[in-house]
Amino acid sequence: MSDIKIDLTKKQTKTFEVYVDNEKFNVEVVLPEGFKIDEKMLNSKPKDEKTIPPIVHLPNPEPQFPQGEHGILAPMPGNIISYEKKIGEKVKTGDTVLVLEAMKMYNNLCAPCDGVIKSIPFKPGDNVKKYDTLCIVEA
Numbered sequence: 001m002s003d004i005k006i007d008l009t010k011k012q013t014k015t016f017e018v019y020v021d022n023e024k025f026n027v028e029v030v031l032p033e034g035f036k037i038d039e040k041m042l043n044s045k046p047k048d049e050k051t052i053p054p055i056v057h058l059p060n061p062e063p064q065f066p067q068g069e070h071g072i073l074a075p076m077p078g079n080i081i082s083y084e085k086k087i088g089e090k091v092k093t094g095d096t097v098l099v100l101e102a103m104k105m106y107n108n109l110c111a112p113c114d115g116v117i118k119s120i121p122f123k124p125g126d127n128v129k130k131y132d133t134l135c136i137v138e139a
């Protein structure tokens with residue numbers, strides 16, 4: 001194993017102004033010996049300098065159901081293949097209520113609680129978006 005030696009007496013440093021979210025930071029960079037900095041490049045700015053706002057993805061609010069009711073929400077966009085239960089039918093926690101096809105896979109969506117199917121707002125073959133309410137179970 002060989003020893004590594006660093007000679008800090010010949011260091012070359014350069015301070016840069018860096019902006020992050022419109023906040024200025026002074027950053028000192030240690031450059032290797034003999035490294036040349038092209039000052040023209042450091043002081044030039046692009047002709048078409050534009051500020052691009054960040055993309056913000058806000059979470060979809062979870063729908064509010066009346067007390068005693070629970071919804072089965074679409075976990076992702078897809079197509080409803082079938083409803084295994086009908087309005088007025090009793091279900092137990094974990095019973096398959098409907099089948100949703102998403103990304104070429106069939107997903108069994110289950111009852112979140114014991115209760116009775118109160119509402120089925122879609123029909124087989126319908127396209128649904130993420131977080132759509134696919135069924136309401138009344139506990």
